[in-house]
Amino acid sequence: MPIINLGSSFDYSNGARTLRTEFHPGEYCPLPGVSGMNDQRQGDTLYTTHHGLCVAERERNMYDDSDFFMTVWDPVSRTAHEIMFATTRGWSYPCYASSVDATPEVQAEYKAYLAYRQRRNQVLQRRSQRRQDADTARKAGLTRQQVERLRDAVGLGFWTQVSKLITSNLRSGFRKSLRQQIIDWAQDPAPRFQRPLSPRQMQYV
Numbered sequence: 001m002p003i004i005n006l007g008s009s010f011d012y013s014n015g016a017r018t019l020r021t022e023f024h025p026g027e028y029c030p031l032p033g034v035s036g037m038n039d040q041r042q043g044d045t046l047y048t049t050h051h052g053l054c055v056a057e058r059e060r061n062m063y064d065d066s067d068f069f070m071t072v073w074d075p076v077s078r079t080a081h082e083i084m085f086a087t088t089r090g091w092s093y094p095c096y097a098s099s100v101d102a103t104p105e106v107q108a109e110y111k112a113y114l115a116y117r118q119r120r121n122q123v124l125q126r127r128s129q130r131r132q133d134a135d136t137a138r139k140a141g142l143t144r145q146q147v148e149r150l151r152d153a154v155g156l157g158f159w160t161q162v163s164k165l166i167t168s169n170l171r172s173g174f175r176k177s178l179r180q181q182i183i184d185w186a187q188d189p190a191p192r193f194q195r196p197l198s199p200r201q202m203q204y205v
């Protein structure tokens with residue numbers, strides 16, 4: 001089932017309610033009117049879009065309401081984007097029937113697109129990390145390789161605090177001693193200990 005859209009047989013663009021004269025392909029009124037199911041005077045209409053292009057759906061839960069999103073594939077740009085097709089903020093019950101209907105070919109293109117995005121993000125993250133490491137190395141008087149080894153040793157959970165410690169202008173004698181101990185460890189090609197600081201010292205970073 002593609003995305004089910006909720007529309008109206010009325011046009012309000014000019015500040016007054018008038019009957020529309022143009023409709024989406026297959027758009028219809030689900031409630032019987034005077035002249036049957038296609039009587040546009042009922043108001044609410046339904047129509048479907050993105051046939052065969054719906055690749056994934058998700059629900060965003062919030063405190064009071066929920067929004068429902070469909071990821072659709074764009075065969076022209078060969079990218080994917082999300083569309084909010086239903087919400088509990090208002091009446092949109094018919095739209096809940098929307099579901100993933102992508103063809104195997106579309107699903108394959110979408111998976112290839114996700115793999116490309118993941119590879120691209122990894123490359124960008126590595127480039128950003130190298131720039132940050134170079135900046136940290138310059139401020140701390142280390143090489144980028146020494147900074148990389150130091151980051152691996154202390155772990156990502158402590159790296160923000162450690163990098164700030166070795167690049168800041170410190171006043172505390174105790175923190176200065178910690179910084180010097182870290183820098184000495186990083187400059188040592190064969191340090192005695194696996195990490196520059198003990199677990200107890202890491203509590204003060």
